[in-house]
Each structure stands twice: as C-alpha cells, then as structure tokens.
Amino acid sequence: xxxxxxxxxxxxxxxxxxxxxxxxxxxxxxxxxxxxxxxxxxxxxxxxxxxxxxxxxxxxxxxxxxxxxxxxxxxxxxxxxxxxxxxxxxxxxxxxxxxxxxxxxxxxxxxxxxxxxxxxxxxxxxxxxxxxxxxxxxxxxxx
Amino acid sequence: xxxxxxxxxxxxxxxxxxxxxxxxxxxxxxxxxxxxxxxxxxxxxxxxxxxxxxxxxxxxxxxxxxxxxxxxxxxxxxxxxxxxxxxxxxxxxxxxxxxxxxxxxxxxxxxxxxxxxxxxxxxxxxxxxxxxxxxxxxxxxxxxxxxxxxxxxxxxxxxxxxxxxx
Numbered sequence: 001x002x003x004x005x006x007x008x009x010x011x012x013x014x015x016x017x018x019x020x021x022x023x024x025x026x027x028x029x030x031x032x033x034x035x036x037x038x039x040x041x042x043x044x045x046x047x048x049x050x051x052x053x054x055x056x057x058x059x060x061x062x063x064x065x066x067x068x069x070x071x072x073x074x075x076x077x078x079x080x081x082x083x084x085x086x087x088x089x090x091x092x093x094x095x096x097x098x099x100x101x102x103x104x105x106x107x108x109x110x111x112x113x114x115x116x117x118x119x120x121x122x123x124x125x126x127x128x129x130x131x132x133x134x135x136x137x138x139x140x141x142x143x
Numbered sequence: 144x145x146x147x148x149x150x151x152x153x154x155x156x157x158x159x160x161x162x163x164x165x166x167x168x169x170x171x172x173x174x175x176x177x178x179x180x181x182x183x184x185x186x187x188x189x190x191x192x193x194x195x196x197x198x199x200x201x202x203x204x205x206x207x208x209x210x211x212x213x214x215x216x217x218x219x220x221x222x223x224x225x226x227x228x229x230x231x232x233x234x235x236x237x238x239x240x241x242x243x244x245x246x247x248x249x250x251x252x253x254x255x256x257x258x259x260x261x262x263x264x265x266x267x268x269x270x271x272x273x274x275x276x277x278x279x280x281x282x283x284x285x286x287x288x289x290x291x292x293x294x295x296x297x298x299x300x301x302x303x304x305x306x307x308x309x
Contacts, residue, residue, distance in 0.1 A: 004197050025193040026202035029169060049169035051162065052212075053227070060166035061211045061230045066204020070194075085195050088203045092234040 005083040012078060020077055024085070030067055032074075040078055042071040044104040051101060059099035064124060068093060068106055068136040072120040075108035076140055080118075086140035089117065093136040102126055104133065116142055145179075151220050152177050153302045158216070161305070172209055180221040180253040184213045187246045199243035203277075206267050207235060209249045210279040214263040217251040218283040221261065224295040228261060228283035235279045245269045247276065259285050 001009070007019040017034040021027045030050060033043040044050070044059075044067045052060025069091050076086045104126050111119040122136045123129075155174040159167040167173075170192055176183035186192075186209050194202025211233055218228045241247055250272070251265035261283045266275040286294075 002197060004195075023196050024202075025191050025196065026204060027194075029191050030204070048164045049166060051165045052167075054162045054165065060208060061215070061233070062170075062204065062208020063166050065207035065211065065233065066202065069204050069207065070202065084197070087240075088237055090234065090236045091203060091207065092232070093207075094232045095230050098229070 002083070004085065008077050008082060012081075017074055017078055020074065024070075026066070027070060027074075030063060030070065032067060032070055034074060034078070036078070039107065040075060042067070042074065042106040042108075044106075046101045046103065056098065057101045059101060059104070061095060061099075064095070064099045064104070064134050065091070065093050065136070067104065068122045068124055068134060069138060071106040072108050072122050072136070072138045073140060075110075075120065075122075076118060076142070079110070080113075080142070082142055084143060086118070086142055089139040089141050091136065091138040093134055095134050097131065097133040099124075099133045100126060105129070111137070118142060147223065148177070148179065150225055150299065150302065153305075154225060154298060155182070155216055157302060157305060166208060167212070170205055170208055172212055174216065175248075177216065177220055180217060180256075182213050182216040182220060182251050184209055184216075184249045185246055186249070188244050193243075198240075201241045201243070201247065203235070203237060206237075206241070206247065206277050207233070209247065210235060210251065210265045210267055210277065211281065213249040213251040214265045214279065214281040215283060217253050217263050217265070218256075218261040221253045221256045222285075224291070225298040226286060226291050226294055228285060231260065231282040231284050233279060233281040235277050237277050239274070239276050241276050242269055248272070251281075257285075261285060
C-alpha cells in the first residue's frame with residue numbers, strides 16, 4: 001500500500017484528515033484544516049500567504065478556488081474508499097461575495113457518483129453559512 | 144508605447160512584488176507580458192505547490208490562481224483607466240497533468256468587453272502552447288464608475304511613489 005493510501009485509510013479509520021493534509025505540500029501552503037463533527041467541514045484560517053488584494057485586505061480568488069477544489073478532493077478521500085488523491089477534470093467557481101481575510105469554511109456534497117467520475121458541489125462561507133462567498137462544482141476522476 | 148500601457152505594466156509589477164508574503168509570492172507567480180486586452184504569466188515549479196506527493200504533480204488550485212490572475216489582468220488591460228475588476232466566475236478544464244519540475248505558462252485574452260462585464264479566455268501550458276494543460280473562461284465585473292472615479296489617480300500616485308523610492 002502506498003504512503004498516500006495508508007494515510008487515507010488511517011484518516012477514514014480515525015475520522016481525522018490531518019495525516020493526508022500533512023502529506024500534501026499545497027494543502028500546507030494554504031493552511032487548510034478539516035473537522036468531522038457530525039458533518040465533514042473544511043476550514044481556511046486567515047493567512048497572509050493567501051492574500052491577493054492587500055488594501056481590503058481580501059483573499060486571492062485563486063486561493064479560494066484552490067481551497068474549494070482541495071476540499072472537494074479531500075471530501076472524496078474521506079467518504080470513499082479511494083487509494084489516491086482524486087484527479088480534477090474540470091472546476092467551476094462563482095464568486096458571490098468578497099472573501100475577506102478571516103476564517104473561511106467549506107462544505108461538500110456529492111451530487112452524483114458514477115463508476116469513474118464524481119460530481120461534487122462545494123460551498124464556501126465566512127460569517128454565516130446563509131451568506132456564501134463562493135459556490136463551486138467539480139468533476140473528479142477516481143482511479 | 145502608449146502611456147496607458149506603460150502604467151499597466153508598472154501596475155502588473157506592483158501587483159506581484161509589492162506585498163511580500165502574499166499569494167503571488169507564496170506561489171511564485173509573475174507577469175511576463177502585458178498588452179491591451181491580454182496578459183502572460185509564468186510560475187516556476189516548486190515543492191510547495193505540489194498537490195500529489197506521490198507524483199510531484201502541481202495542484203489544480205495553483206493553476207486556478209495563475210489563470211485567475213492572468214485573466215484578471217487581461218480584463219483591466221482593456222480599460223482606459225487603471226482599475227481592478229473582481230472575478231465573477233471562472234471555469235477550468237484540465238486537459239492534461241503538469242509535468243513535475245517544469246515551469247507553467249499562462250496566457251489570457253479578453254474576447255468581449257461590455258459596460259458591466261468583461262469576458263476572458265485563458266490557457267496554461269508547459270513546453271508546447273498548442274498542448275495546453277488547461278483552458279479557462281473567466282468573467283469579470285466592471286466596477287461602478289462612481290466607485291472607481293478616483294481609483295486611477297490613487298493607483299498612479301502609488302506607482303509614482305514606488306518609482307521615486309527606486
């Protein structure tokens with residue numbers, strides 16, 4: 001079993017994604033965290049390295065996009081019996097509010113799971129879940 | 144070179160260099176060309192941007208950030224004043240995986256600019272521009288003229304002060 005498959009297996013057994021997050025350099029760069037209390041949620045603490053516009057200050061759109069794409073992939077690692085990090089096929093994001101430099105959260109929902117392709121919807125919010133800052137969807141390839 | 148283009152090129156430098164430790168620095172993105180209605184960027188490979196530690200392949204989020212930045216700058220480069228345009232939405236189709244260790248290049252162009260929305264397309268590639276890793280479409284909002292009325296002058300003042308400081 002590969003190191004990643006082992007980390008994924010351990011994460012599912014312990015309901016703790018940290019071994020997988022720690023193994024992914026880009027996940028550490030963003031500073032993503034996961035919590036699993038009833039519902040699997042992802043968190044992005046405010047970090048200077050994710051700022052795109054210093055005057056507001058606001059998160060870089062790419063950092064928000066990366067956070068949601070990574071949340072989608074990690075959601076699949078946690079909820080499906082995958083041995084590798086799923087490959088992203090396409091990704092689409094709507095930015096509906098400014099992403100300020102503060103705690104950002106994300107929740108994922110598997111819309112459709114096919115044999116190879118999975119459609120995932122991902123929503124991000126800051127102060128209130130009723131006021132999302134971005135919504136995204138992605139197709140991932142499971143191998 | 145037009146005065147506006149000179150200002151835009153300075154602004155592109157300012158954007159990636161002015162704030163050490165921001166997302167441009169964290170990923171290592173920089174501009175290589177700015178024209179009216181178009182921009183080019185590049186991102187060298189680094190260990191910090193890897194999304195799959197078993198293969199060393201760069202994470203898709205890195206390409207999202209690169210194409211968002213590149214399309215966003217292309218969007219403002221077709222305006223007659225210095226401004227920022229927030230991203231409305233962006234879609235990326237991944238055609239192939241980035242080869243570990245190699246620089247990723249991005250190109251973006253505005254294909255339609257209207258009073259409220261600027262429509263852009265972009266692509267990311269490594270060695271061969273004809274074989275992109277990813278294509279993207281991204282739309283940007285034109286801010287209310289009232290809101291941006293003084294923005295051009297403010298940005299020019301910042302660019303001038305940077306120049307004075309050397």
